[in-house]
Amino acid sequence: xxxxxxxxxxxxxxxxxxxxxxxxxxxxxxxxxxxxxxxxxxxxxxxxxxxxxxxxxxxxxxxxxxxxxxxxxxxxxxxxxxxxxxxxxxxxxxxxxxxxxxxxxxxxxxxxxxxxxxxxxxxxxxxxxxxxxxxxxxxxxxxxxxxxxxxxxxxxxxxxxxxxxxxxxxxxxxxxxxxxxxxxxxxxxxxxxxxxxxxxxxxxxxxxxxx
Numbered sequence: 001x002x003x004x005x006x007x008x009x010x011x012x013x014x015x016x017x018x019x020x021x022x023x024x025x026x027x028x029x030x031x032x033x034x035x036x037x038x039x040x041x042x043x044x045x046x047x048x049x050x051x052x053x054x055x056x057x058x059x060x061x062x063x064x065x066x067x068x069x070x071x072x073x074x075x076x077x078x079x080x081x082x083x084x085x086x087x088x089x090x091x092x093x094x095x096x097x098x099x100x101x102x103x104x105x106x107x108x109x110x111x112x113x114x115x116x117x118x119x120x121x122x123x124x125x126x127x128x129x130x131x132x133x134x135x136x137x138x139x140x141x142x143x144x145x146x147x148x149x150x151x152x153x154x155x156x157x158x159x160x161x162x163x164x165x166x167x168x169x170x171x172x173x174x175x176x177x178x179x180x181x182x183x184x185x186x187x188x189x190x191x192x193x194x195x196x197x198x199x200x201x202x203x204x205x206x207x208x209x210x211x
Contacts, residue, residue, distance in 0.1 A: 001185045002033040004075035006068065008082040008093030009123070010041050016081045016123040018164040019156040022171050023079055023121070026178025032077075032185060037068055039096055046095040053103035065099045072104075072112035077148075077185055079177075080136055081121045087128035089135045097139050110143050115198055117184050119148040119177060122155045123164065129155035148184055150177040 005024060009016035017036075024034045045061055052060035059065050072078070080097070082089040104112045120136035122129040133153050140147050150173045158164035165171070 001031075001076045001189065002035065002074065003027055003077040003079060003181060003185075004068075004071055005034055005036045005079045006081065006093075006096075007036055007038045008080065008090060008096065009039075010090070010092065011083075012038050013161065014083070014123075015156065015158050015161055015164045016083045016121070018158075018161040019121050019123050019170065019174050020079060020081045022156075022174035023178040023181075026175045027182055030179060030182035032182050035071070035075075037071065039092055040064060044092050044095045045099075047099045047102055051106070053107040055107075057107040059099050059103035061099070065096055065103070068096075069100050069104050069112050072100075075116065076188070077116055077181055078113070078118040078145075079121065079181070080118065080139075081123065082132055082136060084122055084124035084128035084132050087131050089122070089132045094135070097136070101139050101143060105143070113143045113145055115144055115146075117146040117148050117181060117188070119150075119154060119181060121174065121177070122153075124155070124157060125159045126157070129153065129157070146184065148177065148181045150174075150180060 005020050007017050007020055020036060027034050050060055058069065082093045104110055118140040120133055122132035130153055133155060137147055152173050154173060154177055156164050156170035157167050
């Protein structure tokens with residue numbers, strides 16, 4: 001089993017990375033393979049609503065978003081991390097996830113993400129973590145992805161990686177999140193081995209508010 005971890009910070013080895021590493025370490029200790037994918041520092045275009053993903057099966061902008069989605073097919077679970085910028089997730093990770101989730105939904109029925117457990121973490125000096133946490137969870141909620149929680153909201157605090165390492169409660173929350181994710185993945189594996197499948201027999205209904 002493998003968890004794909006997205007580092008949505010422009011700082012490759014910064015505070016968000018430090019929190020994600022604590023989750024990764026715990027996942028590895030519980031027999032789960034991991035890979036950290038960094039969004040980088042180049043601008044990430046937002047979705048243009050061009051609809052080309054429905055024809056191509058992937059986003060028309062062939063950048064790190066498509067690279068990540070290709071890796072997502074082989075992942076069994078996900079952890080998404082973002083620092084707080086002005087009391088919200090970064091514009092970069094918002095654009096990244098908007099295109100990743102929409103292009104896969106429109107192009108391949110969300111097969112890269114659907115039914116796979118996911119969790120978000122937020123990193124901040126002080127405030128804005130819970131808003132960021134809620135913001136990222138919405139991507140999972142619309143994609144039929146079980147949301148894995150910890151013993152508190154998944155946040156770490158610190159202005160530098162060294163300060164994050166002093167956030168004893170935050171690091172404990174990260175470790176418990178790793179244990180919870182590993183447990184849930186193991187439950188899914190046991191269910192699949194015993195023939196359990198998700199019931200998708202009812203056709204999807206889609207309406208607009210004006211009709």
